[in-house]
Amino acid sequence: MRIGVFVCECGTNIAATVSTGKVVDAALSMRDVLHAESIQYTCSDPGQRAVIDAIQKKGLTRVVIASCSPRMHENTFRRTVGRAGLNAYMMEMVNIREHCSWIHSDIDEATDKAIDLMQKGVARVRRQVPLHSTTVPVTKRVLVVGGGVAGIQAALDIADAGLPVTLVERGPSIGGNMARLDKTFPTLDCSSCILTPRMVEAAQHENIELMVSSEVEQVRGYIGNFDVDIRRKATCVDAEKCTGCMICQEKCPGKAPDEFNAGVGQSKAISIPFPQAVPLVAALRKEHCRLFIKGKCSVCKKVCPADAIDYEQEDRIETEKFGAIVVATGYELFDWRESYPDYGGGQYPDVVTALQYERMLSASGPNGGHVQRPSDGKEPKNVVFISCVGSRDESVGRPLCCSVGCMYIAKQAILTKEHIPDSQSYVFYIDIRAGGKGYEEFTRRAQRDFGAIYLRGRVGKIYPSNGNLVVMGTDTLSAEQVEIDADLVVLATGFAAAEGAGELARKLNISYDQYEFFSESHPKLRPVETTTGGVFLAGACQGPKDIPDTVAQASASAAKVIGLLSRGELETSPMVAAVNQMRCTGCFKCRDVCPYGAIEAVELRDGREVANVIDSLCQGCGVCNVACPPAVISLKGYTDGQLIAETMELLR
């Protein structure tokens, strides 16, 4: 056995805290280690060449690379040893950066730990055997979850490449939050004028199937071959028959909150959420319907000229196969009410969120674009905007920046002046974050050309006075307390993950952060991939984002999906489970627990029925290993022998 150990310095990332020379010396003192060296950057081209040279010149048969996280470079180094002619799996990586140099300051302790980890790697690689991949066919069909601008863009890009796409949207129409916006910064172009044609294109695209009022129920399978149960929720309207005439909505006596208008004004128990909805089909909300609450009404059924109303409709589950999944479930606004009692906690009707104000400004909004304050319908003259409500505020546990608040406040201040020329906007801000192209100029325009008065500081209190609101805050630039008599207060509330995001993440087996925004596989190198192969991210579901970034990310996800599915087959990892069939008792506990259906029963020549692993289905999760009562299943690359050897080496 001829083992080589390569200790990466990672510039000073490792070398400043770990004495790499000592790790090399320790390696050279180990049995079977014929070669050890430290390399400044092992992942660089010269670094990889040094590894290849040593393997070839010294005839190394196994390699340990002590460097960074395998998540970062395991594939890089597998390819490196493969290029040197070794089986790619005869390489073991140990992480002396994240596990040693980055978390310890004491050089001796960090070095001792790095030596331990290196020795553990040598013990493990000694018992490694060559492994070989197999291939599985891929399903050339894509699921996009969430029909906001991110989902629409991803679906269109993928469909244009010739792949069939199913776009699943939980609401009754696609469009997401962008459909609610009036104008968009920094160009002030009409949001629905840009979005509606894309929504219609998605609905008419021959490769896109729209499933609205639908949600993902369960996901099974793996990259290239997912089986997804989709819940098609009952809307009590036959989508095939509904003509979108809206007569039901007009005649329905059941009042309901207007979700599309962010709660400004009221809607009906049966409605089409907005005139440009796609599909233009009514949906009934049972929780507000008189027939379902009181047992009497049926007006909509009587008036519907298309006979589209069906109160008996029930949820149904459809199971579909997909090769890849794009998650684009977007965001919701942080519910500020409980956290900000000093702003009235939702008690003052004239304190609204920016999304509500967006609807008040919009020509398709509840007042046809005439800005009227909710309490008395009066046109507001003094409008106060407060930034960072539920963002950048540690005191309410929301330190994250919403990344668009500064920009949409500037936009709304400009639009306020356009709608009400004799109005005055005041903007309370912490600092102005205007990082995109043309953004800084835009916020300056709001001040210079549209007269918005910017006050640097936080608002301490809002209280009612003589039918108006008094906003008390501090102007930290002049160090003065300010009190503004406001007709309307607009809160730039922070972003929160879409409702149920954590639950969806668990169904998809992807990671999420403390705010339930989905985590990318690597923030710089794999920004649209998740830790689960074949599942990609697009838009604000990954974190707060503006529309340009959302669309760019959606197209990036689409490109990844197209690349993935352009191959007819996918190589599977050879690190799969294997059953010692001579010792298998045929209890099939392994088959019961395997989440991928990768265990089958086979009959041996002696007539015994035993378990067999279908390599192409096994994802190497290891669940069967634990469940097997006689412990006769092992995972290739993680055998009991290897794990025990590693442990013994550490305990020595």
Ligand SMILES: Cc1cc2nc3c(=O)[nH]c(=O)nc-3n(C[C@H](O)[C@H](O)[C@H](O)COP(=O)(O)OP(=O)(O)OC[C@H]3O[C@@H](n4cnc5c(N)ncnc54)[C@H](O)[C@@H]3O)c2cc1C
């Ligand atoms: C007040 C305000 C003004 C703004 N103005 C601008 C602007 O002028 N310019 C700009 O660039 N950006 C602006 N933005 C930001 C913009 O809204 C976002 O960048 C954009 O909407 C993100 O799109 P998305 O598709 O990722 O998410 P969303 O628009 O949130 O869409 C997500 C979709 O997924 C659906 N969904 C959620 N969960 C599920 C599930 N489990 N299953 C199925 N479907 C699901 C939702 O119903 C929704 O339709 C503004 C934001 C706010 C709050």
Ligand code: SF4
């Ligand atoms: S009345 Fe019937 S056809 Fe018209 S929108 Fe309502 S459900 Fe659709």
Ligand code: SF4
């Ligand atoms: S049954 Fe009556 S309350 Fe219910 S949606 Fe139809 S019209 Fe509205």
